[in-house]
Amino acid sequence: MAFFGYNDAKTLVGVDVAIYDYILTHETNIPLMHVRDLATGAHVSNSSVMRFVQKMGYSSFPEFRIAFHKQSLEASPDLESGVQLLTAETFPSTLQRDLDTVAHRILDANNVIFTGTGSSANVAEYASRLTSTLGVNSFPVTDPYYPLIPQLKQTTKNVLITLSVSGQAAEVLGMLRQFQNDPTVTLISITGHRDSPIAKLSTTVLTYHTAERRIHGHYDLTSQLPAMTIVEALARTIRRQAQLPHH
Structure with a gap:
């Protein structure tokens, strides 16, 4: 551009x-x-x-x-406005039910970690800040090689939420596999592909549909608006379940 x-x-x-x-x-x-x-x-x-x-x-x-x-x-040649990125088909009809499940797990957790790479890392940081505002002990991990296992070693209730449009990020996938058989860590994903490897490792998948766009073979232009919408809906669900006051 x-x-x-x-x-x-x-x-x-x-x-x-x-x-x-x-x-x-x-x-x-x-x-x-x-x-x-x-x-x-x-x-x-x-x-x-x-x-x-x-x-x-x-x-x-x-x-x-x-x-x-x-x-x-x-x-963008195929969009008249940003509003068109979100349609009735963007999210599954079961999304609110899944949001309720995830919100319950978050409120019951000792630690909530949001992780992602690339543009998903920015959304992970936003999600962490938003949920921290609601009183959740939340932090972002945007480095897939961060020593997370030692940090969670003495804890028992952890929720690890991965953001990935494709659900195939190899580095993130490697990190998640370290926790797939760990009963103290619940794996959750926010992804555009329910059948992706990251989604298959997850207990609950918050999914959406979006067109992936790249230029020059690897520069990612895929919108993060659906993922951001899910993050904000999750925050509202957490606030409702915790019965936090509106201001």
Whole structure:
């Protein structure tokens, strides 16, 4: 996507080029990122990112993110608006029943871990923050080689929730297999493929239907909106089951 227009892009120099190139190759992640995430990914400073954002005509990073996401949706040839990503066919009729089951397990758990890689890692971090706000002892693991077994060694009620559109992420799958016969860990997945390897390892699968999109063979443009919708529905279900007040 030629964001900002070609005439603006060709005038960029120095660190701005690195930031611009990173944005173009991580389009689906940008709406979920913070300034420090973009700075780390592009190997520049936070202040360099903010100067870049201001050069592009935006007063803040959130304003930039919203504008970028809007243009991404408008540039998609088969979508008239982002609303079309969610239809009656996106989620199965059993979703709320499964959400109730997962919410119950979460409220009964000592630890809740959300994990994923790529753009799913951003959703995992969001899910962890959202459920932590509800009083759940939750944390994200976005490194599939993180030493999770020692951390859970002295605990008995753990819920490990994996986010993966394809349900086939090899590194994540390797981590999950370490827990598949562990009675202290309940495996749950949020995935676009109910018959995937990750889903088959899970006790409960929160599933959805979405078209996977890639460019240049490996850059993933698949929408994370269905997964985000499930995460937010799960948070509402947790709040209802815990009878937390609405404000």
